Amino acid sequence: MNPRPHLSAKPAARRQGAGPSARRRMLLVIGVLGAASVGLVARAFDLQVVRKQFYQDQGDARFLREVDIPVSRGTIFDRNGEPLAVSTPMVSITAVPSEVLDNADRIPALAQALGINPDDLKSYLEQRSDRDFAYLRRQMSPDAAQAVIDLAVPGVNGQREYKRYYPSGEVTAHVLGFTNIDDHGQEGLELAFDSWLAGKKGAKRVIRDRMGHVVEDVEQVRAPQPGQNLTLSLDRRIQFLAYSELKKQLDDVDADSGEMVVLDVRTGEILAMVSLPTYNPNAVTGTNGSQRRNRAVTDVVEPGSTMKPFTMAAALSSGKFTPTTPQIDTGNGHFMYYGHDIHDDSANGVLTPTGVLTKSSNVGAAKIAIQLDTQFLYNSYRAFGFGDSTGSGFPGESSGLLKVGHTWRPLEKATIAYGYGMNLTPLQLANAYATLADDGVMHPPTFIKDGDNPGKQIVTPQIAHELVTMLETVTAPGGTATRAQIANYSVAGKTGTAHLAAVGGYAKNNYNSLFAGIVPATDPRLVGVIVINNPKKGYFGGDVSAPVFQRVMDGALRLLDVPPDNIGRWYVGGPMQAGGGLAGNAPPQSSQGDSSAQEVVEP
Structure with a gap:
């Protein structure tokens, strides 16, 4: 009979403790979960408290950006409201290089839309892969840029910009820049x-998605301030006329370059300023500094005989001279002074001060200057602005050169009287003639319309009137500038022809040809100055520069509705009609071969 096992007996395996109890397993699980919870809480504390700002900045850097709000540059208008410089909206294509490279399969299509080589684009991006921003193409037309954006290449965006456009192109290039x-x-x-x-x-803050596209404007950081418009004194019609006529004349006489300035004598406003050769400001690439230089303001010339009216202004102001007295003996056209032959190319004999201007006698101008006190003469020249900036505010404006009076040697004093040994800009010369035209009042030349531009009395109104009347004889028959005459308008002016400076002295066969004129002479409104540099076909100012003055000012007077003051008098191109005020009706002679040749002299 088998004994019955005792109820309290345990199986052998259990008695030996082969595995953990359920209680111990439970405790282990709880411990692991607790440790994990503590770790998560610690990590959350680290992220949300300890390093919160760092991660906030990192997130903002990826999604919240501050971007510029572009503004349009102000429009530049001429005096009549015609636009000379405008800003047109364009779009520049930008990219995050690394994001585009992550989608390299899209690069060929992107390159085609941009109009560039795919390999060049990829290389460009690889060189900038560590950057968050790079331009792919600047200032595309909105339509072309939209075609690029429509490709939806990751990391590629459009950015609005503005491009300057100049409707008049090269006609106004040197003034506008x-x-x-x-x-x-x-x-x-x-x-x-x-x-x-x-x-x-x-500036504004925006939110961008992972593709870099703006999905939301958050706030405006700084309000944009568009540029202000600018109305110039320039008259686009006169500017174009001056440009066209000067360009034609440079071609006709085969000259190196030329400048023209037209001033309103009553305000000092610059109505036209042209410098040739020129350039297209809408396509500056490939041009050089010589093309872009505004020679009417930055370059200087020796004025030659156009300086003589200011020597005469000093003479009249001294009280020693009047327009008709004393008589000046220019002899046979040669005057030996300190070993130098100051000469005219023909014998003029005895001349009045007016005759010295009419015949453009170097001998006469030198003999007048010699009789004047040196410091008085120097101060008179300085009063007309020679040797000093006009104050126009144009970048790079030259002051010209007029040596201090007490350093003048006797020969220098004589040669400066007819425009050698000093230099000036075409704008300075125009401003000085405008001073004579406006009753002796000098207005600083200005490019701004209707600006506050008070004048300063330089010489008395009487002397200014006398000089303008004397200068009328220069354009009358027998003078050196008959080709400056304008039908039905009186013209006062002065020709100038000067040898170009060269190493060791002056070039024998190279000249600057100048003309400065005032119209209408009886009631001056406009002054025009023309400088033509190194013409190869003729060189006398009366032949080379005066015709440009005639054509430009003839048009300008009519454009501005300036009433004629000289109806019926003789003029170039037609005989004097009945009632004319000038003696004789003979047609003008070419200044080449007459007394205008007296202007040229080697000091």
Whole structure:
């Protein structure tokens, strides 16, 4: 009989403790979960408290950005409201290089839309892979840029910008200048008035998605301030006329370059300023500094005989001379002075001070200057602005050169009287003639319309009137500038022909040809100065530069509705009609071969 096992007996396996109890297993699980919870809480505390700002900045850097709000540059208008410089909206294509490279299969299509080589684009992106921003193409037309954006390449975006456009192109290039690709003025009035025209960009915070596209505007950080408009004194019609006529004349006489300035004598406002050769400000790439230089303001010339009226102004102001007295003996056209032959090319004999201007006698001008006190003569020249900036505000304006009077040697004093041994800009010369035209009042030349431009009395109104009347004889028959005459208008002016400076002295066969004139002479409104540099076909100012004055000012007077003051008098191109005020009706002779040749002399 088998004994019955005792109820309290345990199986052998259990007695030996082969595995953990359920209680111990439970405790282990709880411990692991507790440790994990503590770790998560610690990590959350670290992220949300200890390093909260760091991660917030990192997140913002990826999704919240501050971007510029572009502003349009102010428009430049001529005096009649015609636009000379405008800003047109464009779009620049930008990218996050690393994101584009992560989608390398899209690069060929992107390159085609941008109009560039795919390999070049990929290389460009690889070189900038560590950057968050790079331009792919600047200033595309909105339509072309939209075609790029429509490709939806990750990391590629469009950014609005503005591009400067100049409707008149090369006609106004030297006055206006141009802007760079970032819309900052680089030359001319664009540079001079950059802070006025440019305005100030605004700024805003935006949220971008992972593709880099703006999905939400968060806030405006800084309000944009568009550039202010600028109205110039220029008259686009007269500017175009001056440009066209000067360009034609440079071609006709085979000259190196030329400049023309037209001033309103009553205000000092610059109505036209042309410098040739020129350039297209809408396509500056490939041009050089010589093409972009505004020679009417930055370059200087020796004025030759156009300086004689200011020597005469000093003479009349001294009280020693009047328009008709005393008589000046120019002899046979040669005057030996300190071993130098000051000469005219023909014998003029005895001349009045008016005759010295009419015949453009170097001998007469030198003999007048010699009789004047040196410091008085120097001060008179300085009063007309020679040797000093006009104050126009144009970048790079030259002051010219007039040596201090007490350093003049006797020969220098004599040669300066007829325009050698000193130099000036075409704008300075125009401003000095405008002073004579406006009753002896000098207005600083200005490019701004209707600006506050008070004048300063330089010589008395009586002397100014006498000089203008004396200068009328220069354009009358027998004078050196008959080709400057304008039908039905009286013209006062002066020719000038000067040898070009060269190493060791003056070039024998190279000249500058000048003319400065005032119209209408009886009630002056406009002054025009023309300088033509190194013409190869003729060189006398009366033949080379005076015809440009005639054609430009003839048109300008009519454009401005200036009433004629000289109806019926003789003029170039037609005989004197009944009632004319000039003696004789013979047609004008070419100044080449007559007394205008007296202007040329080697000091």
